Amino acid sequence: MIRLTSYLRGAWWSGQDEGQTLVNPATEVALATCSTAGLDLGAALDWGRTVGGPALRALTFAQRGALLKAMARTLHEAREELLDLSCDNNGTTRGDGKFDIDGATGTLSAYARLGATLGERNFLLDGEAEKLGGGARYVGQHVFLPRPGVAVHINAFNFPAWGAFEKIAVALLAGVPVLCKPATATALTTWRMFQLIDDARILPPGALQLLCGPAGDLLDHLGAQDLIAFTGSADTGATLRGSAAVVQRSTRLTIEADSLNSAVIAPDVELGGEVWHAALRNLRTDIVQKTGQKCTAVRRIFVPESLAGALSEALVEELGRVTVGLPSLTEVGMGPVATRSQLRDVRAGITQLRGEADLLCGGADPVDGAGVDAGVGYFVRPTLLRADAARANLVHQHEVFGPCATLVPYSGAADEAAALVARGQGSLVSSVYGSDREWLWSLLQGAAPWNGRVVIASDKVADQVLPPGMVLPTQVHGGPGRAGGGEELGGHRGLSFYSNRVAIQGDKGELRKMLGE
Numbered sequence: 001m002i003r004l005t006s007y008l009r010g011a012w013w014s015g016q017d018e019g020q021t022l023v024n025p026a027t028e029v030a031l032a033t034c035s036t037a038g039l040d041l042g043a044a045l046d047w048g049r050t051v052g053g054p055a056l057r058a059l060t061f062a063q064r065g066a067l068l069k070a071m072a073r074t075l076h077e078a079r080e081e082l083l084d085l086s087c088d089n090n091g092t093t094r095g096d097g098k099f100d101i102d103g104a105t106g107t108l109s110a111y112a113r114l115g116a117t118l119g120e121r122n123f124l125l126d127g128e129a130e131k132l133g134g135g136a137r138y139v140g141q142h143v144f145l146p147r148p149g150v151a152v153h154i155n156a157f158n159f160p161a162w163g164a165f166e167k168i169a170v171a172l173l174a175g176v177p178v179l180c181k182p183a184t185a186t187a188l189t190t191w192r193m194f195q196l197i198d199d200a201r202i203l204p205p206g207a208l209q210l211l212c213g214p215a216g217d218l219l220d221h222l223g224a225q226d227l228i229a230f231t232g233s234a235d236t237g238a239t240l241r242g243s244a245a246v247v248q249r250s251t252r253l254t255i256e257a258d259s260l261n262s263a264v265i266a267p268d269v270e271l272g273g274e275v276w277h278a279a280l281r282n283l284r285t286d287i288v289q290k291t292g293q294k295c296t297a298v299r300r301i302f303v304p305e306s307l308a309g310a311l312s313e314a315l316v317e318e319l320g321r322v323t324v325g326l327p328s329l330t331e332v333g334m335g336p337v338a339t340r341s342q343l344r345d346v347r348a349g350i351t352q353l354r355g356e357a358d359l360l361c362g363g364a365d366p367v368d369g370a371g372v373d374a375g376v377g378y379f380v381r382p383t384l385l386r387a388d389a390a391r392a393n394l395v396h397q398h399e400v401f402g403p404c405a406t407l408v409p410y411s412g413a414a415d416e417a418a419a420l421v422a423r424g425q426g427s428l429v430s431s432v433y434g435s436d437r438e439w440l441w442s443l444l445q446g447a448a449p450w451n452g453r454v455v456i457a458s459d460k461v462a463d464q465v466l467p468p469g470m471v472l473p474t475q476v477h478g479g480p481g482r483a484g485g486g487e488e489l490g491g492h493r494g495l496s497f498y499s500n501r502v503a504i505q506g507d508k509g510e511l512r513k514m515l516g517e
Helices: 041-057 061-077 079-090 094-118 162-174 188-200 234-241 274-292 305-320 340-353 414-422 437-450 491-498 508-514
Strands: 002-004 006-008 011-013 020-023 030-034 124-131 138-146 151-154 178-181 208-210 227-231 252-256 261-265 298-304 357-361 383-387 404-410 427-433 451-457 476-478 487-489 499-507
Touching: 002 188, 006 041, 030 079, 030 188, 041 138, 041 178, 041 208, 061 079, 061 094, 061 162, 061 188, 079 094, 079 188, 094 162, 094 188, 094 274, 094 491, 124 508, 138 491, 138 508, 151 162, 162 178, 162 188, 162 227, 162 487, 162 491, 188 208, 227 234, 227 491, 234 252, 252 476, 252 487, 261 274, 261 414, 261 437, 274 298, 274 305, 274 404, 274 427, 274 451, 298 305, 298 414, 305 357, 305 383, 305 404, 340 383, 340 404, 404 414, 414 437, 427 437, 437 451, 451 476, 487 491, 491 499, 499 508
Parallel strands: 002 030, 151 178, 151 227, 178 208, 227 252, 261 298, 261 427, 298 404, 383 404, 427 451
Antiparallel strands: 006 011, 006 208, 020 030, 124 138, 138 499, 357 383, 476 487
16 A cells, blocks of 8 residues: 655655545546644744745756756656556546647646746846836836745646646746645645656755645644635635635735636538537537546537537437446546545535536446446446526536537527627636628627637638647636636746735936846
8 A cells, every 4th residue: 555645845755644645537446545733834934934845946947947946857757657557546548548648748847948938037028018107217117026935836636637737837836836736635646756757866855746635734824925726616715715714814915726628519510510529529529538537528518409409410410329337448538536425425416417408429327447347436427417597597607527518599590609608607718610790799798708828720720629628728617607707827928926016216317227128
């Protein structure tokens, strides 16, 4: 049995009790234990502030980028080992494991390139100097400087690699040390990645720390210059918003929470055309990939009534070809959900949605996975429901965080489609399939403000458009309202969360010399 330890103050520490057990979600075999009992989290944060922070801030963007490049290379060299761990602890097929592991190394590499572009400075200017007085000498210049605190990253269970390192890449490039808190149930992959980085001696002491297990009193030790970047449930996000650290000490917080993402089929889509096939391909991927456990997965599919029957039939056929079972088997297209509690929630959610929707395929009944004993594993079938737009309410309120989506026919009017998207009260991403520019613009004006990102698959890019669930490091990731109101990534935009913008006023010549202009 593996014992997961926490990497704090430059050493590996084990909690003082038996702690929690991590299992293989396909076989239910115990894999590891971890505990944080007795760990001094206040001292760990002080270590980051006093040791890691100054070391990172002394480096230029190019030097920080070089560290990220070395991290990406080290993790990529261990790719096969990490894919096996992901399969064992996260229940991922090989393809889903690549999506997670390669997402982590790809984001590190992208921010390494950004660091090289930003060059030999360790801060950023925000705009040009502005004249403040009657003469030309007295000016004000806005400057982004790294916050002298620690970034606490609290991550969800579904992406133990990408979810951790997309945050880490941005924070370290900004010059801010990190304490990473992965979800306990799937922390094995994250733990091994930290071991690899520590063994390679890439980072300065204090730059990166890991907490495997419950957060304990971690929030009690956060202050005015510290940060929290959270991915997870809206309920936990609300708890963080109400914490003393945020309310009383102004610890900066960003949240990525639940999201009822949409796919909209426009009325001009031709049955069997390129846009049609792009929609079908992406919808199938979003329902099945990572067993539907993606914050960006489509949950609501809005399709014109004239195309609803054909799309239902085509999706049911596609989902019916998916073999559910032991993810290490080559014939298996979808593994289990990650935990027993997750299986319970997915089944309950499907049952709840069925109160106002018809079941087209799948459902909440128990599933025997291929390659494992009957009754073993946290398996669920790919599920597609169909609801009436006039009567459906739960589909706009309750997210089933698994391989489940609901098809909702509508009239084909852009304003109706936009209103349906907006009923989700805030999403990470919506995808739109169509080529009528006037119709698309009408939809965007009503729907885009409720999304962090919108993907348009028209006939000109249908063969190139990436699945909407693909989060790119150069594009912002986050969303308004229900999606948490936060924003991550976006290239250089992501650095602003980890920085303080300061207006510096003084003599133009002196400021130019100090700021290297």
